[in-house]
Amino acid sequence: MNRGQFEEPVTVLVGMGFPVGIENVMEAYALLQDWPAAGRNGAHAIALNACKAGIAGEIDPETVRATLVTFARRNDILVQDMVAPAAALGDAPRAGELAG
Incomplete structure (x- = not known):
């Protein structure tokens, strides 16, 4: 297992409700860094x-x-x-695959 890799991805909804699999610490960090300032709270600070x-x-x-x-x-x-949902949509995209 790579350093920083999660045992299982965490799937979250981003943007207009697209599921994204967060697989490691760096992807989690990127998600939290990009989180809008107005929506940051205590849980955000702890996770970051x-x-x-x-x-x-x-x-x-x-x-x-x-x-x-x-x-x-x-x-x-x-x-x-x-x-x-995965059966209906196929595999959830990985972080970064929705860029475009």
Whole structure:
């Protein structure tokens, strides 16, 4: 497993509700860095700080993942179960694949 890689991706809704799989600490950090300032809250600050600590190697990727899940859940962007939607949509795109 690559350093910073999550055991399982966290699927979140971005933009106009597109599911994106966040697979590692750097992708989580990028998502949180791009989060609008007006929508930042305590869960955002905790998750962002966890990402920074994960990048520095101070905490493990699964701790970062847990803070990302909490952030996503509190902001109603967490996709709880991608099994059914994935069957209808195909695999969720990875972070960065929606650029265009």
